[in-house]
Amino acid sequence: MYPITYVTDCFGGNARARLSIRIGALFGQSPTIVAADGPDPESFAALTLLDCLRSTESLGEDGHPTITLVNIAPRDGEWPNGAPFCFFTYGKHLVASTFDARTLSLVRRELGIDRVHVTDIREVVDAARDWASFSADELDRIADTQFRSLWYLPLLAKWLTDGHAVPSTLTAVPELDDTEPTVSVVDNFGNCKLDCGAAAIGFSIGTSIPVAGRTQDGSITLTEVTCYRHLTDVPLGAAGLVVGSSGTDFVELVIRGGSAASAFNLRPGDSPLRSTPAEYAA
Structure with missing residues (x-):
């Protein structure tokens, strides 16, 4: 089993319950859910993600693989149904995250993670027919739902840890212009x-x-x-x-x-x- 940490700006009681149950059903254990609250969830998520990965260093032993999920929903209208999700590894540790420049800015700058695998939900769930059993209605719900961080992101993490060939596009993480310390x-x-x-x-x-x-x-x-x-x-x-x-x-x-x-x-x-x-x- 993999220790799972989920950093999300969707952290109300109802959302926490559903996330915990769905991830528990998939992995056999529920995640630690961290609320990205406050006025700047992207900045909070960026530092928390960096800290989570750095916490896997200097263990004095090999340690166990971990999974970190990050969901920050930019509501800028740039994407048709929200920003896509991506994944990358840091050593043997998996991260599946919203593809967002600010959220990924610190792992880019501090850990050198300048490329990630960006996924298209419809493409991934269609490919999953090779290893998972879904009806056409289920595929549509996963691909089209507004609550993609519930229906899709846990599946993406599970399929990656199971070693399935998840289709993706290797994409550069945008480098932000110089910004003031925040x-x-x-x-x-x-x-x-x-x-x-x-x-x-x-x-x-x-x-x-x-x-x-x-x-x-x-x-x-x-x-x-x-x-x-x-x-x-x-x-x-x-x-x-x-x-x-x-x-x-x-x-x-x-x-x-x-x-x-x-x-x-x-x-x-x-x-x-x-x-x-x-x-x-x-």
Whole structure:
């Protein structure tokens, strides 16, 4: 059996129940479902996917294969029935995901995964006639449903782990234009995990970097925040920038003993390291 983690922006109770049962019926075990909630699910999914794959490193042994599923539904109208799904492997670990540049941006940049196998649902379910028994109505439901992350994505993962020849097209992951360091995750302590390493922001122990935050009236202010080696080096109650546990030594904005997200009024998707309040507010 494969440990399965499912990162999705469709995480209501009804959706969780159906996802758990369907994956359980296919694999003999239910997944760990991670809610990609908040205002920027793509940024959350990008960092979480990177962290999931990096968590398979440095085990001191070979370890077991894992499956990570990612469903983020861009609603930009670019695709007729939502973005297609793709798959790739990282070592012996399988990822099946929405094909979305932002969602895949960090595994592209940090792990060098610049090509993935993009699938067409109708083509795949038609090919599955060779190894699965579906009626014509079932094939139509899987190919045409709005809830493709329930009816199709678990099947794709199962068929790949079973070694079936799933048709796909090897496709380059689009490289995003240079972007400002962004808050990808706010953890339960209120620490703001950025999507970049120390070098990208000029991080140097003992120096300070201007961080933009929102006041209660919505205006933007800059605060000089000092860079520290560890959270324990930050004075109690003070803000600091430290190298955290996510990504490839990515930076976090923290307040020792408090919530940086609350103090700076930040949320996922914000870019608090722009150089001026006007740029931050843009």
